[in-house]
Amino acid sequence: MTEHTIPTLDQDDLPLAGVRVLDFAQFLAGPVAAMRLADLGADVIKIERPQGGDACRALAIRDQKFAGDSLLFHTFNRGKRSYAANLKDAEDLKDVKALIRSADVLIHNFRPGIMERLGLGFDQIREINPTLVYASVTGYGNKGPWRDKPGQDLLVQSLSGMAWLSGNGDDDPVPVGFPLVDIATAGNLVQGILAQLFRRERTGRGGLVEVDLMSSAIDLQIEHLTSHLNGDGSLPERSATSNANVYGAAPYGIYQLDGGYLAIAMTPISALAKLLEISALDQFSQDEAFSKREEIKAILTEALAGHNLDDVLGVLEAADIWCAKVMNWTEFTGSDGFQALDPITQVSGPDGSTAIVTRCPIRLDGAVPRNGRGAPALGADNPQIRNELLPG
Amino acid sequence: MPPDHLPLTGLLVIDLSQFLAGPYASLRLQDLGARVIKVERPGKGDLSRSLYLSDTMLDGDSTIFHAINRGKQSIALDLKNAGDMAALKKLISKADVVIQNFRPGVIERLGLGYDDMQKFAPHIVYGSVSGYGPDGPWARYPGQDLLAQARSGVMWLNGDDGQGPVPFGLAIADMFAGANLVQGILASLVRKGISGTGCHVETSLLESMIDFQFEMLATHLNDGGRPPRRATHRSAHAGLSAPYGVYQTLDGYIAIAMTPIDRLADLLGLPALDVFASAPESWFAERDTIKQIIATHLADATTDHWLALLEPHDIWCAKVLEWQDLLKHEAFQRLDMLQSVERCDGRTMRLTRSPLRINGHRPASRQGAPSIGADSASIRKEFDI
Incomplete structure (x- = not known):
């Protein structure tokens, strides 16, 4: 591993140093939120069931394992501790309640009603820890007809209309290849938790933060959905070629050239016509960039095909046109632009093996949080946590 | 929800940013109770006011502008005018948070860099969002969403194998950068509450896209750099097994x-x-x-x-639903994610709300986005500038 070019924040400078988080959540949104809090200095304790723990430990991508668990699990559980407890066992539950008494934040993503049945609902917990910030993630909120539907990313993409925004006009709905909604939900949860912690510093009161995947999916579509809500009620159409934004005017999109693909953002049509010497574009005024985007994009697609990507990039970049080469990960991770961000870091597993992970995307005073600890083995920290927080 | 229940009540945010990432961050702070004052140049204001030729324009400003800037105030200031600059510095000296998204180097030339502010606002939490970080070979590139997506490799994970790159039909680089900025700002505010010290919080579109790709990118980095491959058919995640995906039926x-x-x-x-x-x-x-x-x-x-x-x-x-199915579905309506907001001319428009519920309530306000400098006079009077 090469030397880092961006300094690492001192432990004492991490903004959430001294904040304790109990993370009851599994899979993605909850644990990703807890990871961000850990990145920022919080002591995050995963509460896991003794058999198997977080189901994500067993969910491997390409069978990649690290220190006995899936690598995937490590990518968003790094830097946490693990406490194994059976919430259906009275003794274990008593210990967990004692842990909650010592905690600043609790995160869970059980389906609505389950925490209450365990005696761990917000109102119940408030009696034993009134300063706790209690955070819950659900799929679709805690009421309504979808309440008990599985809160899973692809399904929320599908139900939220989002699948009709990517891809081209004639394509089937195109879900994005990432747990986009989960990750956005995690970010929203972090914001709510931090805002409540801020309020607690001033008022001494804890509080409840609730997020759900569907509300986050709606917020992700803020730009497009607002246009629809205030329009004539018709649905937007993806453009037939090189769609990148249903409400985007030409040339906004991706074009194939000799040697790869080119992304072009907002650019006056006349500038493209002149720089690329495409006289067929002269007939279009800038006012027609949206209404005639299919014709314009078709002309541009044909004119660019066969041209060398680097040559075209050279011409456009020299004129400050908003464009970029479309990179794959091999090109991207090998680029100077990637290296300049010093974006990856190494973590060690409990068995001493190492893996490469991405770092927290936030810099504080020019330095970044880095924690060399990988994810914990299931229950790895029970003895220490008992000793530290559950005396007697 | 009563305003005094909102967690950021009393917090003053001065937002020097425009377009999406920065204003989206200040929208989140505003939803959580902060007072946000947009600083705009006289005349044109935030460039996103005139962004997009989308068919739906309101007040002459684009819908995206209204969606992202509801509930904020606007003061028009010319940063090249000494008097206006002095006014801005006085305003900032009373503020808790500043947000800016100028290209790297520009804000320092204006004398409003984080170090400059130590002189007149030493406790400020200062949030910067850029396209590609503060330095490096790409720092001078425009911090635009589609271009950051293009460079980040993300487009090769959407769509099916054999297709070209498929961009997200959403400005995800902007939105995640904005969300990351909010997280850094809020964490720094928590620390400020404890230690009293301010902070410079920075993120960028590209760092946010790297973070966004954490699961698959880590797999790639630990796998000898083997390129990911989308399924040739019905792909919805390059790393997952069948049947994960969307399938056509007889009627949908x-x-x-x-x-x-x-x-x-x-x-x-x-x-x-x-x-x-x-x-x-x-x-x-x-x-x-x-x-x-x-x-x-x-x-x-x-x-x-x-x-x-x-x-x-x-x-x-x-x-798989389309918006019109979603919007009339009871499940959507029970989430109560929409609000009617008043525009400057008294007419109303429908906007989305905060995705958060705080103490059981979803923050809402009836106030729309301001016109350029709508609040200049009242802010000048209030802050004696």
């Missing part, structure tokens, strides 16, 4: 998430899948073949038919 589309192939084969009555059913390792290796078999079968009946077959067995599936 159905999404099916992680489901064991043996269970699916039984429920759908698909003996063609029997050879794979007892071999879970084939569900990834042979996913293209398996998905083809499922797709052919699902095309023969309606979405409701398949849902009726699968949902009672807790199979993770859903109908």
Whole structure:
């Protein structure tokens, strides 16, 4: 591993140093939120069931394992501790309640009603820890007809209309290849938790933060959905070629050239016509960039095909046109632009093996949080946590 | 919800940013109770006021501008005018948070860099969002969403293998950068509450896209750099096994998430899948073949038919909806995610709300986005500038 070019924040400078988080959540949104809090200095304790723990430990991508668990699990559980407890066992539950008494934040993503049945609902917990910030993630909120539907990313993409925004006009709905909604939900949860912690510093009161995947999916579509809500009620159409934004005017999109693909953002049509010497574009005024985007994009697609990507990039970049080469990960991770961000870091597993992970995307005073600890083995920290927080 | 219950009540944010990432961050702070004052240049203001030729314009400003800037105030200041600059510095000296998204170097030339502010606002939490970080070979590039997506490799993970790159039809680089900035700002405010010290919080579109790709990118980095490959058919995640994806039915589309192939084969009555059913390792290796078999079968009946077959067995599936179906669905309405907001001219428009519920309430305000400098006079009077 090469030397880092961006300094690492001192432990004492991490903004959430001294904040304790109990993370009851599994899979993605909850644990990703807890990871961000850990990145920022919080002591995050995963509460896991003794058999198997977080189901994500067993969910491997390409069978990649690290220190006995899936690598995937490590990518968003790094830097946490693990406490194994059976919430259906009275003794274990008593210990967990004692842990909650010592905690600043609790995160869970059980389906609505389950925490209450365990005696761990917000109102119940408030009696034993009134300063706790209690955070819950659900799929679709805690009421309504979808309440008990599985809160899973692809399904929320599908139900939220989002699948009709990517891809081209004639394509089937195109879900994005990432747990986009989960990750956005995690970010929203972090914001709510931090805002409540801020309020607690001033008022001494804890509080409840609730997020759900569907509300986050709606917020992700803020730009497009607002246009629809205030329009004539018709649905937007993806453009037939090189769609990148249903409400985007030409040339906004991706074009194939000799040697790869080119992304072009907002650019006056006349500038493209002149720089690329495409006289067929002269007939279009800038006012027609949206209404005639299919014709314009078709002309541009044909004119660019066969041209060398680097040559075209050279011409456009020299004129400050908003464009970029479309990179794959091999090109991207090998680029100077990637290296300049010093974006990856190494973590060690409990068995001493190492893996490469991405770092927290936030810099504080020019330095970044880095924690060399990988994810914990299931229950790895029970003895220490008992000793530290559950005396007697 | 009573305003004094909002967690950021009393916090003053001065927002020097424009377009999406920075204003989206200040929108989140505003939703949580902060007072946000947009500083705009006289005349044109925030460039996103005139962004997009979308068919729906309101008050002459684009809908995106209204969606992202509701509830804020606007003061018009010319940063090249000494008097206005002095006014801005006085305003900032009373503020808790500043947000800016100028290209690297520009804000320092204006004398408003983080170090400059130590002189007149030493406790400020200062949030910067750039395209590609403060330095390095790409720092001078425009920090634009599609271009950051293009460079980050993310486009090769959407769509099917054999297709070209497929961009997200959403400005995800902007939105995640904005969200990350909010997180850094709020964490620094928590620390400021404890230690009293300010902070310079920075993020960028590109760092946010790297973070966004954490699961698959880590797999790639630890896998000898093997490129990811999308499924040739019905791809919805390059790293997941069949059946994960969206399938066409007789009258629409159905999404099916992680489901064991043996269970699916039984429920759908698909003996063609029997050879794979007892071999879970084939569900990834042979996913293209398996998905083809499922797709052919699902095309023969309606979405409701398949849902009726699968949902009672807790199979993770859903109908693929369009907005009009979603908007009239009770499940959507129960979330109460929309609000009517008053525009400057008194007419109302419909906007989305905060995705957060705080103490059981979703923050709402009736106030729309300001016109340029709408609050200049009252802010000048209030802050004596």
